[in-house]
Each structure stands twice: as C-alpha cells, then as structure tokens.
Amino acid sequence: MIVAVAINPRAAFGARQYSGEQVVEFFRSAGDTVVVLRKGSYEQLAAAVDTALDSGAEALVVVGGDGMVHLGFNALARAGAPHGKIPLGIVATGTGNDMARALGLPLNDIPAACRRVRSGLESGGRLIDAGRITVSGTTRWFAGVLSAGFDAAVNERANAWHWPRGKTRYNLAMLRELAAFGAIGYTVTADGETWEQGAMLISVANGQSIGGGMKVTPDARLDDGLLDLFMVRPLSRLRFLAVFPKVFSGRHVGHPAVDIRRVRHVELAAHNVVAYADGERIGPLPLTVDVVPGAVRVLA
Numbered sequence: 001m002i003v004a005v006a007i008n009p010r011a012a013f014g015a016r017q018y019s020g021e022q023v024v025e026f027f028r029s030a031g032d033t034v035v036v037l038r039k040g041s042y043e044q045l046a047a048a049v050d051t052a053l054d055s056g057a058e059a060l061v062v063v064g065g066d067g068m069v070h071l072g073f074n075a076l077a078r079a080g081a082p083h084g085k086i087p088l089g090i091v092a093t094g095t096g097n098d099m100a101r102a103l104g105l106p107l108n109d110i111p112a113a114c115r116r117v118r119s120g121l122e123s124g125g126r127l128i129d130a131g132r133i134t135v136s137g138t139t140r141w142f143a144g145v146l147s148a149g150f151d152a153a154v155n156e157r158a159n160a161w162h163w164p165r166g167k168t169r170y171n172l173a174m175l176r177e178l179a180a181f182g183a184i185g186y187t188v189t190a191d192g193e194t195w196e197q198g199a200m201l202i203s204v205a206n207g208q209s210i211g212g213g214m215k216v217t218p219d220a221r222l223d224d225g226l227l228d229l230f231m232v233r234p235l236s237r238l239r240f241l242a243v244f245p246k247v248f249s250g251r252h253v254g255h256p257a258v259d260i261r262r263v264r265h266v267e268l269a270a271h272n273v274v275a276y277a278d279g280e281r282i283g284p285l286p287l288t289v290d291v292v293p294g295a296v297r298v299l300a
Contacts, residue, residue, distance in 0.1 A: 003027050004057035006037040006049050008064030019093045020063050026114040049075045059087050065094015069143050070278035077130045077141040077295040087125045089117035089299040096212040099144045103300040120299025128222040130295035131206045135287035142277035145210045149201025152276045153177050183234035189267035203230040204266050204289045218250035225293040226262045233257045265290045
C-alpha cells in the first residue's frame with residue numbers, strides 16, 4: 001500500500017523531533033511504500049499532501065496534534081475531491097490531541113498509534129462527520145471544535161507569544177485574557193432561527209473537547225450527522241472562573257448559564273471576534289458552519 005506520512009513541521013525539537021522517522025520506519029517495515037512529507041511550514045505541507053494524494057497515495061497518516069488532523073481533514077474532505085474517501089490515520093504526538101482522544105486513539109505512544117492505524121487499514125476504519133466553514137468567501141473544514149469567544153481569544157493571544165512553549169503559554173494567556181474579557185454580543189442563526197445572544201463564548205462542535213481535554217460538549221458524537229452548539233451566557237469573572245474548571249470533567253453541563261443544542265447549520269456574527277477550529281486560526285466573524293455527514297474515513 002502507498003502511505004503518505006505527513007509530519008508536523010513544528011516538531012523540530014525535543015522528543016518529538018524523531019517521531020516522524022519512527023512512523024516512517026514502522027510502515028516501511030510493514031511492507032508499505034511510504035511517501036515522506038516533511039516541509040518547513042503548514043502551507044507547504046498542505047500543498048505536498050495534495051500532490052501526494054493526487055499522485056496515488058492510498059492512505060494519509062498525519063504525525064502531530066490537532067493542527068495536523070486539521071490539515072488532513074482539509075485535504076480529504078473538500079467537496080468534489082477525487083481522493084475524498086482516502087482514509088486518515090492519526091499518530092497523536094501533540095500537546096492537546098483532542099481529536100485522537102475523541103476517537104479513542106493512543107496518545108503520545110507512537111508504536112501503539114501505528115499499530116492502530118495498521119489495524120484500521122485492515123478493517124477499513126470508520127466514516128465520521130466534518131464541520132464545513134464558509135468564511136470570507138472561502139471554505140475550510142474542521143474535525144473537532146470551532147470556537148469563537150473566550151477560548152479563541154486565548155488562542156489568539158498565545159499565538160502572538162513566542163515564549164514559553166506548550167501548555168504554560170496557553171495558561172498564562174488565559175489568565176491575561178481573563179483580566180480584560182467581557183461578554184460578547186452575537187447574532188446567531190441555527191437551523192433557520194435567528195436571535196441576539198450575549199455570551200462569554202460560543203463553540204460549534206463535532207468532537208467533544210478542546211485545549212487538551214476540556215469537555216465542552218461531552219455528549220457530542222462524531223457520526224450522528226449533527227453539530228453541538230455550545231454557549232455560555234454572560235457571567236461575572238468570578239462566576240466564570242467557578243464554571244470554567246468544570247469543563248475539564250464535563251460537569252458544566254446543566255449549569256444555568258450553559259446551553260447546548262444539536263444543530264445542522266449555524267451562522268455566527270459578532271464584532272472583533274476571531275474564530276479558531278482544531279486550534280488553528282480561521283479568521284474573523286461572520287461565518288457559517290454546517291455538517292457534512294460521513295465526510296472522512298478515519299483509521300480508528
């Protein structure tokens with residue numbers, strides 16, 4: 001089998017530096033023809049993935065975190081793409097790994113993750129839904145969760161910093177953002193119903209968690225043909241601080257300020273709000289999200 005292995009371009013330091021080589025060696029030892037895709041940026045890597053898929057790759061394996069899953073989803077889920085049903089394998093070596101977690105895949109265990117991908121190749125894997133974003137006249141796709149509010153603002157601030165690395169940077173950005181953050185006025189349209197919504201954050205979820213295990217929508221399913229619209233109504237900073245930690249365990253569900261509803265189509269508009277999906281920057285609102293059932297076959 002021809003397997004394209006796309007390696008996170010940011011994994012150039014520490015223990016992750018050699019994760020790609022381990023994955024390549026595993027599939028070569030299994031008798032596969034491996035196309036190694038390693039580039040200096042995500043943009044270059046995305047172009048290389050498209051080329052590999054157009055050239056006959058029979059499976060795409062991404063090595064990294066949710067950003068790499070996002071890259072793979074966008075390569076495979078594009079409407080009308082001839083390689084739309086090529087399967088996606090995930091070797092989770094990132095910081096968050098929320099999509100791998102939702103799929104029940106091994107986290108930061110390369111041999112176990114590779115064996116799971118190989119098992120999926122033999123069984124055929126499973127089809128899951130994808131979120132499709134329309135923003136500024138372009139189409140993007142996401143696997144897990146699109147966020148537009150406090151959590152997206154934390155991402156925006158953290159990405160502007162070059163130090164520290166890892167979760168510490170996001171924790172510091174969260175504290176800094178919380179000091180000045182207030183409720184946002186949104187215009188929301190969900191399945192044809194439009195209303196004005198004050199909220200601390202709004203997310204549209206195909207998966208269950210963000211930020212390395214924050215279970216914003218713990219009951220979301222990847223293959224139900226629906227998205228979970230998650231909203232936290234305005235709260236004081238103290239009350240928001242009291243609710244926010246509960247997200248890690250999913251105990252926020254049922255709180256009076258939390259609203260989760262199942263939808264197929266969402267439109268979001270707000271001033272000076274930037275959206276992120278799978279931890280990757282999408283762009284400023286307004287945007288539209290809809291669900292495409294069974295858009296991607298994953299080796300899980």
